[in-house]
Amino acid sequence: MSDAALVLEDVHKGFRRGGTTVQALQGVSLQVQAGRITGLLGPDGAGKTTLMRLAAALLLPDAGRILVLGEDTRRAAARIQESIGYMPQRFGLYEDLTVQENLDLYADLQGLSAADMAARHEELLRLTALGPFGRRRAGDLSGGMKQKLGLACALLRAPRVLLLDEPTVGVDPISRRELWSIIQGLREKGTSILISTAYLDEAERCDDILLFHEGKLLAQKSPTDFHAPMAGHCYLVQHEGLTRRQLQARLAQRPGIVDATIQAEGVRVVCQESAPISQDGEHWQGVPPRFEDAFVTLLRLGPAAAPTPAGDHPEIPATADAKDPDGESIIEVRDLRRFFGHFEAVKGIGFTVKAGEIFGLLGANGAGKTTTFRMLCGLLPASSGTLRVAGADLLRAGAAARARIGYVSQKFALYGNLSVTQNLHFFASAYGLRGAPWRRRIDWAMAEFDLSAYTDVNGDDLPLGFKQRLALACALMHEPPILFLDEPTSGVDPLARREFWSRINTLAEGGVTVMITTHFMDEAEYCDHLVLMSLGEILALGSPQEIRAQARRPDLPNPTMEDAFVELIQSHEAGVRRAS
Template sequence: MASACATSHPPSDPNAVVIDGVSKHFGSVQALQGLNARIRFGRLTGLVGPDGAGKTTLMRILTGLLAPNSGHATVAGFDVVDDNDAIHAATGYMPQRFGLYEDLSVMENMRLYAQLRGMDADRNVELFSELLDFTRLAPFTQRLAGKLSGGMKQKLGLACALMARPAVLLLDEPSVGVDPVSRQDLWRMVQALTDEGMAVVWSTAYLDEAERCDSVLLLNEGRLAYDGSPGELTGRLAGRSFRLEQVGDERRTVLAEALDLSSVGDGVVQGAGVRIVLRPGAGTGQITALADRIAAQLRAVPARFEDAFIDLLGGGPGGTSALAEGLPPVQLESDIAVSCRDLTKRFGDFTATDNVSFEVRKGEIFGLLGPNGAGKSTTFKMLCGLLKPTSGEAHVVGLDLRRATGAVKGQLGYMAQKFSLYGLLSVRQNLEFSAGVYGLDGATQRARIEEMIEIFGLQPWLSSAPDSLPLGYKQRLALACAVMHRPPVLFLDEPTSGVDPITRREFWTHINGLARKGVTVMVTTHFMDEAEYCDRVAMLYRARLIALDTPDALKRGAASDARPDPTMEDAFIHLVEAEDLADVARSEVAA
């Protein structure tokens, strides 16, 4: 791949990017404040921080799309303001919403981007071939971009960003909404590029990704909060990370109690246990007493970069959900809230969901995992009554979706993967519209809307259009619209995709609180640590259900001598690879 991606002459200056005193404001909003940093060639640099920290603003300055109000920055030796044309040639940029033309094929998109770069597409057949081999898209050159999976779209975006052999590659959250298998492919490609000397800046909301970077820049409120290796920041938490083990069914209650302790700064459910991080200088007395009271085992565990990130920003949001506190306990006639049997959906010759069967208990958090295109969203839409199954049956709170779709919709809340918000309406109008759709009116409607505004901090945004909101607030608004009518069943399709870890903690505080009140929650996610928050996880692959068990049981199934303590991501990849081998064996038997 060297000929396709490496610069023509090796750089004499080891610094690919130099940022000196860069500030940027939009009206009264200070997006960046006196930023100073260096990014080196041949290294992968992670750019992390909460929503609104200034990550995308910095990316756009480095690509010459925005000019700083003060200070200056150079990329590959070129000033981002004075040498703007050279900056566009020296950088490859893949924004959060990459502009693929969905009605064009893979090859047509690549030819178009070559032309936009001033290249003669007909004279660059060899370059196209190398990029297609590098991204493993060669078999799909004639497929329309709109028909690609999320992971394949990102690979095509990367191929287009590499078109002009940039010296510096800027990737703004390239793995959002991408499954672990596709993420591995992206990592493989980026590692090859840095090995050849390219500087790669990877903005990410996945802190396990940041942990794999050579160095990280951590932004908070427009300022640089940390600049160094992930390991150095993680090392600051030595002796402060613990796990309460064998907690069992009470782990959400235990987590809420732990987060209310003055000595605890952060915590999450982790399989059958609870992971907690102590505040700086805090002793273990309170958590030891908690462990003794609930007869749990307290064990010190290695710190993670995510722990260090949350700690640096002051800790998590706490364990009490104001949303759940005001909710009466859910009462259902049956302990089974959601069920499906032999659920199948075909679109022409394509089978999106193939004979899927499972049951979800009242108050259970049930995770639906799988690679992009596995059938997760299709299954969700059938269970919500938004898609009619080709065959099979599904029930929600005892109602048959084949005959009672209208009645079912009032019993569930649905937060779509792509926000089900109305861009022409303001935030307040979206809340009012959703309340009306779910039959709330009069004083009840007004009270519920005010409750959502207060719980989710929407007051400053009420007159704004949803598209103008930071991502975290878009997600809060979408969740508010889904839960305002207090449904006993909640469907969340990638609810935290792209948001920062602190906002994810806030969402899961609400989800855990709702489950404790008896709300049944079905959730899809590509954050593998979030899969550990679930009671059980169903794994879909190629439209079929290939595994259904607790997170801990799925991890045990992936254990080996080489990997005695696998992660959920390891379990995910193990299941996919095992199914691929089983498919090969079935094909050989059939032959």
């Protein structure tokens, strides 16, 4: 154990929920080696945050033993906390204080001397590139900069062990790369890092991975050891006569297919057997495996998980055509502007969205996309421009337009102190449903989103994936023709994201128009068209294929959507800085 930064020996931990005890961890034994980055992955409710809090000596196990840097958390919690850094999912920055004042406050709370504080502050501001923003209020920082400030606060003691609970949730791909650069630099200096994440591409950056499910450790391996057995089971499938959504729905229902996701020019498929399961008109091409393939396969077919199909993908008729480019425009934006004082957050942008489209609104933190999104929903008035939704002018007849909109906010915005049933009843009534239609939609929501096991659970106590289900159910209660989704899958595990997109695809094929913001670039591939924003302006507008094509160059012949996002935004922002 001399090389172990963290050791768990037969650890159990349970919590009371209502009249029952939920076992968050069940007999977990593991070792996290010193000087390495260890990824902690698993679906919602797997026990990841509980493990983090136990490792930080903020909770004690019901049974078993936990050693951090060789010391027992039951006997040496204070000493352990002096040697570690811990950044929870919702790090408590003081938004009315400046960057420097937040660092000063946390340094004082952690008992650092004035001399140590001065030297450490300078080093951390340089490490996180926050030096020029020392006097800026934390509340005025972008999402990525807030996460970097939270990380700086967790690093004030120069910890030997760093615990990071989903530090990249809700930040754009550029900020994620910056955060990972910092994390890898800390590892090179000898810091032992345990990091949980909902982004499976980040798992590839770890030295080791702990995969949890329902409070149990499924496996502990390197990323390569996880995905090596998947070689020969992974394919990219294309079909000239079907859209990608139609092809995905068809493949997901086929026996022997574990996973089917839209990717680039086709559908990425994982087969249970090594031979393709092809049908007429389909072109199958083998592709290298990745950690995500192993993750989904283990959770769906592994010994600790009940076997399930690739997902609930209702059949989309093969005769359904791609969206008509000359079809009805249900959202029209022209010369849209929004000022906050003298600051112009949105600078005269314009685009249209056709009925039944999935339309993505992408951008780095601070690009103006959230402001644009809130104006489109009628939650924020535009300073000027034309904004029509469902035939109504939002500047003049906002209430009429909002009545035809369903909205799911980035943060859980239902009533946390009401049960699932009470939330559904409230929103059904708020949307004007009465009598038989009221009962019909309540029954539909319970069945469609599989909420019956949580009827009496308060919103705040739901697992994250079920919070998302409840929020979507409430937004669809009045059967709106337009659905606005503001980063709805932020922090949600990959299996729940697959389930979510199955529902969205079905809604779109049924004629519902969906506008979505997301920081998951693989989700952008599900969109029919995208807008990419930077510094309040539109950089690119088109299909995912057209956006990716704009980033193609000799040394990057096949850019991913994330490559295109980073390339286009960094080039634009560098050009703006040069011009100014």
